[in-house]
Amino acid sequence: MNIQEFRKEIVSIVAELREEYDMADMLDHVDMIADGRSEVIYYSRAWDFVAMVRECDWSLYSDAKQMFQDNMWDHSDIDTMMAQMAYCIWTIALNEYIQK
Numbered sequence: 001m002n003i004q005e006f007r008k009e010i011v012s013i014v015a016e017l018r019e020e021y022d023m024a025d026m027l028d029h030v031d032m033i034a035d036g037r038s039e040v041i042y043y044s045r046a047w048d049f050v051a052m053v054r055e056c057d058w059s060l061y062s063d064a065k066q067m068f069q070d071n072m073w074d075h076s077d078i079d080t081m082m083a084q085m086a087y088c089i090w091t092i093a094l095n096e097y098i099q100k
Contacts, residue, residue, distance in 0.1 A: 001039070001049065003056035006093075014097045026098050034090035046082040053089050064088035 001009075013033060017026040034040060039049035054061040067088040068081075075081060 010093050010097050030094045034087050037090050039086045040083055043079040046086040050082050050085045063092050
């Protein structure tokens, strides 16, 4: 996935959510959507995804890093951390687009 595909995916997901839910319900579904993304589930995809966002959208990466640090998640291994960072990126990107 490249940054353009990622942005298109965000737009598509939010469009689908807007068809079915009001604002509060859309925000409630963000966690479930982010948690089910292949970039969150598979470590190798998480690494690639986080690196891509870090390179292409520093602001989003920085916000995700702050969310990760604020949540004090499990830091036992680097693969888990990358998956958690991918989750943070998806969550922030979806929430920001929903609130536009």
